Amino acid sequence: MKAKRLQAALAALVIAGSGVLVTNTAEAAAPTTLQELVPQPVQVQPRPDITFTLTAASKIQLATRDARKPAELLAKVLRPSTGYALPITDGVSGAGVVLTGGADPKTGPEGYQLDVTPEQVVIRASSPAGHFNGIATLRQLLPPKAEAKTRQPGPWTVPGASILDHPRYHHRGAMLDVSRHFFTPDQVKRYVDQIAAFKINYFHLHLSDDQGWRLEIKSWPELTRIGGSTEVGGRTGKLFYTQDQYRDIVAHAASRGITVIPEFDMPGHTNAAQASYAELNCDGKKRPLYTGTEVGFSSLCINNDITYKFVEDVIREVSAITPGLYFHIGGDEALSTPDADYVTFMNRVLPIVEKYGKTTVGWHEFIKTTKDTTVIPQFWGTTTTDANVAAAAQRGNKVLMSPANRIYLDMKYDKNTKLGLDWAGLVEVRDAYSWNPGAYLNGVTEANVRGVEAPLWTETIRTSADIEYMAFPRLPVAAELGWSPAAVHDWDRFAPRLGAQGPRWKVQGVNFYASTQVPWKR
Ligand code: TNX
Numbered sequence: 001m002k003a004k005r006l007q008a009a010l011a012a013l014v015i016a017g018s019g020v021l022v023t024n025t026a027e028a029a030a031p032t033t034l035q036e037l038v039p040q041p042v043q044v045q046p047r048p049d050i051t052f053t054l055t056a057a058s059k060i061q062l063a064t065r066d067a068r069k070p071a072e073l074l075a076k077v078l079r080p081s082t083g084y085a086l087p088i089t090d091g092v093s094g095a096g097v098v099l100t101g102g103a104d105p106k107t108g109p110e111g112y113q114l115d116v117t118p119e120q121v122v123i124r125a126s127s128p129a130g131h132f133n134g135i136a137t138l139r140q141l142l143p144p145k146a147e148a149k150t151r152q153p154g155p156w157t158v159p160g161a162s163i164l165d166h167p168r169y170h171h172r173g174a175m176l177d178v179s180r181h182f183f184t185p186d187q188v189k190r191y192v193d194q195i196a197a198f199k200i201n202y203f204h205l206h207l208s209d210d211q212g213w214r215l216e217i218k219s220w221p222e223l224t225r226i227g228g229s230t231e232v233g234g235r236t237g238k239l240f241y242t243q244d245q246y247r248d249i250v251a252h253a254a255s256r257g258i259t260v261i262p263e264f265d266m267p268g269h270t271n272a273a274q275a276s277y278a279e280l281n282c283d284g285k286k287r288p289l290y291t292g293t294e295v296g297f298s299s300l301c302i303n304n305d306i307t308y309k310f311v312e313d314v315i316r317e318v319s320a321i322t323p324g325l326y327f328h329i330g331g332d333e334a335l336s337t338p339d340a341d342y343v344t345f346m347n348r349v350l351p352i353v354e355k356y357g358k359t360t361v362g363w364h365e366f367i368k369t370t371k372d373t374t375v376i377p378q379f380w381g382t383t384t385t386d387a388n389v390a391a392a393a394q395r396g397n398k399v400l401m402s403p404a405n406r407i408y409l410d411m412k413y414d415k416n417t418k419l420g421l422d423w424a425g426l427v428e429v430r431d432a433y434s435w436n437p438g439a440y441l442n443g444v445t446e447a448n449v450r451g452v453e454a455p456l457w458t459e460t461i462r463t464s465a466d467i468e469y470m471a472f473p474r475l476p477v478a479a480e481l482g483w484s485p486a487a488v489h490d491w492d493r494f495a496p497r498l499g500a501q502g503p504r505w506k507v508q509g510v511n512f513y514a515s516t517q518v519p520w521k522r
Contacts, residue, residue: 174478502522
């Protein structure tokens with residue numbers, strides 16, 4: 001009893017950024033999921049006198065047709081665990097979750113309001129993106145077992161609250177390298193499901209590299225027959241996606257509010273293509289397949305027209321099956337392409353991307369070749385100064401931030417981490433958190449930043465368990481940096497919220513790294 005009283009006395013805590021005082025009384029010391037949200041919302045107003053409980057009678061009610069996909073996602077998550085029917089209805093009546101318009105303009109194009117009443121959880125938003133984001137919050141307000149794939153006992157309570165929320169940056173991304181090691185469509189979709197829970201809205205697929213070409217290109221079939229036949233370590237098989245499989249991954253991501261950005265890395269990182277077609281090599285000879293992990297040794301043949309026919313065919317075919325507006329052309333570590341050739345290559349390729357209606361994203365090296373302010377440089381360096389990126393930002397380009405020594409998910413956590421690399425340093429969870437995307441690169445300020453992406457390179461990563469170990473908990477760190485207001489940035493407040501995700505990952509079977517820096521909730 002004494003301990004409880006002490007707890008009640010000590011446990012008045014401010015929800016960061018909201019300016020709202022939450023009194024965590026002994027009674028309420030039972031898990032209140034309101035204090036455990038990642039990413040932290042802009043405003044959380046607790047309503048301690050109210051609780052909503054999801055029951056067998058609950059319906060998911062649409063006041064706007066726009067919200068059907070988000071509603072379907074919510075039903076998909078909650079039907080197996082609750083065992084409830086949770087029908088999706090057009091129109092609003094009775095108990096349940098209501099998805100509607102009429103959000104406060106402050107929520108913007110991707111934000112939402114979430115209001116808990118005894119009868120309903122009402123999510124207001126002006127777009128499907130907003131409803132997806134509101135649903136990600138609602139999932140975290142329910143008990144962790146709501147994420148289970150099998151039926152669990154209730155009660156399915158949601159603490160009383162009014163939440164108003166919107167992202168700091170439009171672009172919150174995750175990348176998976178499926179070239180160094182190939183991952184099946186089911187493995188890719190599993191990762192997509194995991195990142196969607198943290199309001200990630202872009203999924204970048206690194207589909208080609210020296211070790212593998214991973215997407216069927218109908219006009220160049222050898223790319224996958226040969227180039228997609230192996231991976232790092234030498235395993236062989238049909239290690240690629242057919243166009244139908246890719247479409248299915250794209251649709252799966254869309255049904256979770258996520259846009260796929262396909263990457264075909266050029267003019268370096270191209271050995272798999274050069275092993276598939278002799279004519280892509282200046283000497284007209286096929287390269288051997290490569291299953292090691294060196295970088296920088298390959299290059300397309302820059303002064304050969306067939307190279308641009310190849311590039312255009314790839315961009316045309318991929319653009320036709322990619323509803324998202326972005327095409328990532330790679331452009332990194334072209335160490336075997338002379339500087340002048342690199343410029344020639346980009347000057348020919350960037351207009352092709354535009355011709356097929358896409359916006360170019362590229363690793364930041366490419367930005368020195370163009371003054372086009374609509375293209376997106378993705379900064380992956382380990383320094384805080386890059387003259388070319390800063391100059392582009394001054395001209396008006398928006399920069400996607402992926403500093404390798406902060407947010408590369410393939411860096412080891414510490415020297416004992418078995419998986420991963422360490423060329424950019426060891427990146428413990430707190431290191432991943434301790435930077436400000438809007439004030440990191442000299443000359444690149446808040447307004448110049450498009451967002452944050454956490455890339456996962458897979459030289460050492462082979463299984464879903466491996467992906468999860470490296471991505472969790474650092475991917476949610478990236479999500480927090482990309483979403484939550486800069487003013488709430490505070491490790492001491494963030495760490496317990498992150499630690500509260502542990503029970504959810506246990507229910508979901510996510511193989512997370514239990515960093516000793518994080519106070520994990522049991
Ligand atoms: C650098 S980052 C690369 C990749 C490697 C990665 C390993 C970048 C644009 N290029 O080719 O996989 O390091 O961390």
